[in-house]
Each structure stands twice: as structure tokens, then as C-alpha cells.
Amino acid sequence: MTAVISLPIFAIYTLKFSQDSPQVRDFRLLATVVAAVPLGFLVFLRQHLADNERIRLLEKSEQSIENLQRLQTQLVQSEKIDFAGPARRRRGA
DSSP, rough: HHHHHHHHHHHHHHHHHHHHHHHHHHHHHHHHHHHHHHHHHHHHHHHHHHHHHHHHHHHHHHHHHHHHHHHHHHHHHHHHHHHHHHHHHHHHH
């Protein structure tokens, strides 16, 4: 990321402060532009892959929460049945 940000700074430095010949200056600018394109693409690709991974993890977390909520509901119902069981037996007897 730092490389992508620093490339325009190098280009501006070359344009403003370089005392080299025009051929050298043009080569440096061309090299800067050529390096910026693949680096920018790689930063975009890395960010895209990281976003996809975060989305996958978020969906997995949401599924886990839903499963825990279902389990909690089942546990509460089971406890209610266990608690009500002896009372029913006493009334029926």
C-alpha cells in the first residue's frame, strides 16, 4: 500500500526537482506509471479477497448465532417439560 502511495510522490519529485536529461526524466516517469498499474491492481485484489473472507466469516457467525438461539429455545422447552412433569404426575395420581 505504501508503494502505491509513494509512486506519485516520486513522479512529482522527478518532474519538479530532477536536473537530469529529458530522456532520463521521461524514463523515470514511464517506470513510475508502469509500476503503479500492477501495484494498484494487486492492492485492489488483496482488498477484494479480504472482503470476501470477511463476508464468509460474518455469514458463518450469523449461522452460529442462529444455531445457538435454536439450541437455547430447545433447552428452555426441555426444562419446562422436565419441571412440569412431576406436577402432572401428582395431579393425575
